[in-house]
Amino acid sequence: MSRDDVMRKVSDIFCDVMDLDEVDLKDETTADDVDEWDSLSHVRLIVSVEKAFSIKFSNAEIAELSRFGDLIDAILAKTAT
């Protein structure tokens, strides 16, 4: 999957989790930029992403994800063949 593809897919998941119609997510976007993105919806986001891409994050890895771009990079790293 290309980086753009992953971003698109994760944006869809993001909208489903946060109950938004659309969202403009960039690499620099953080939880501070989106009202609905709090610690609890973050857990749901991670779990939904894990399920959609068939990957697993450890708590240590989750703690490193502060920007949206970090999440995309982590997904790409885990799904690279």
Added chain:
Amino acid sequence: MSRFEVADLPWLRPVPPDFRRTCKEMAAAPAVSGASLRDLSDHAHDLNGLIRLAKVIQSAEERIERDGALSPVSLGLLSSATTDYLAPAIVASGPRHGILPNLFVAEYGQFAQEVFGDDTPLQGSKPDAVLLAFDPRALGFAGSEIDPGAAEARVADALYQVANLAEGIRSRVGASVVLQTLAVPPEPWCGHYDRRVAGALASMIASFNDRLARFASESGSLVLDVAALADLVGRVTWHDHAQWHSAKLPFALELTPLYADHVARLLAALRGKARKCLVLDLDNTIWGGVIGDDGLEGIRIGQGSAEGEAFLAVQAYALGLKKRGVILAVCSKNEEENALQPFREHPDMLLREEDIAVFVANWQDKATNVREIARRLNIGTDALVFLDDNPAERARIRQMLPEVAVPEVPEDPAFYPAAVAHSGFFETISLSAEDFQRAESYRANAARTSAMEKMGSLDEYLASLDMVCDLAPFDTVGRARITQLTNKSNQFNLTTRRYTEREIEEMETDPRCFTLQVRLTDKFGDNGMISVVVFKRTADDPEAWECDTWLMSCRVLGRRVEEAALAAVVGGALEAGARRLIGLYLPTAKNKMVADHFGKLGFVKISEEANGSSRWQLDLSEYERRSLPMRLTGALAPESA
């Protein structure tokens, strides 16, 4: 080999593609019907979907039409873990089971104050039930104990904590209590030896769970068996330590829809919404093949093939349900003679004709037949579960009778019992001797209906029934059944007042209450307890008794049981020196049939409100007891004239 992944709720339909759009439309609509919320909830939503639906429900609030599809239930939630997901998940899962849950989450660390204090928010929320959702850590189970005395102390202490809160909830909050068993953490202490040492965490928790179940029976509490739920999906799947460490989630987030569905089904059972009858299709549902085409020798049922054994298991499962009071019916598109033949002649069939209370086989549309089945059993269509391998027939029933529960089944019949069993539509919170007899009595009653159709006049027919009607006050033995009836009766129910077992117990000794439980037997069998009546001395008029509750099972309509009950009430009232009886009719979507109940008994209407409720009066000096076609027995039976 196919799998049946319980955590995905596979007995529910997949979420429709327009779900998000439907939610938006509902949020904007001027009114939302209870039925539409029920239909929307009735899909295999994941947690994101449940949260979205819960938002729609909670913002809809006063816009929800009281169309009778959903019963409101107030639930208090006490938990030491994160509950932020549980609350919306329970709210959104409720409507598929016919309830509209309203949750109050007590603040962590404040449980004792909320339960035992004065005028606390928990008390003020007036919950119908309070769920004590504790995990092992919250009750002091931190690890294994080497000393058996210490192990015993741990278990006893944990039970005491729960029992203490439970008692407080019953007495100070006035709600039913739902206790949770504990799931055993998956890491063993010794390994296979754990079961043999009392101090192993697994052993202590097992001991706690056993004692909790006993305590529940003694205290009239409900049990949500989380230990069984964790075993169902596997304790390794149930426990997600990483999620606990980071967010204090009590079990894996992905299992929230399953947990919420189980809470909802238990509350629905408490509200009397559990289903009563399983309607079975025949071809490829309880045997392999089509009887009309394959004939008796061609259908696959019994040992000898995987298919035959799978269908045998479906029949065995249905019989198991019948044993505990679920009624079985058949709805098949076949010539009746063909459909009956395997029941009568096939040696490997487990189900026989006498196991089926109503047998309908014809070429009519199944929706019409299903309605007829409900009519003959005198139960609502919302008390039925419909099992059919054919997705077109399932869709038809869902379309025409959305209140009928229709579990999705996979292609492989090996999983049909699982689909019905895990759906929870027949969840029960008690079992009594009457449950065991019920299937037989419904079958006998359907036989009575046919007999009635053949007899001439009503009086001839009634007299031929050899009825014996027992009239007695409330007592310990009848208490559970009385409580059950006050919660389940919808149609023949004058005031639709729902009571907990505790409240019924209080009525037994309340000097202001005249209580009456009515039992009826006839030549076909014992109908059990079929009517509950409560009159109360009024505060402002000491010469009048007002009707608090008058309900009756629809099974015994037209038998003049109401007149026998009235005779008992009049007898009690006269003995106590009262002069008047006041009747009250509070209309609901389901009880139109009793709008004129008091009129038929000779009461005079004294007032009527715009909403349809009415008050009636019977002057006891004008009461005339008529002779009834039944023998009256029991402590409250009037002396023969």
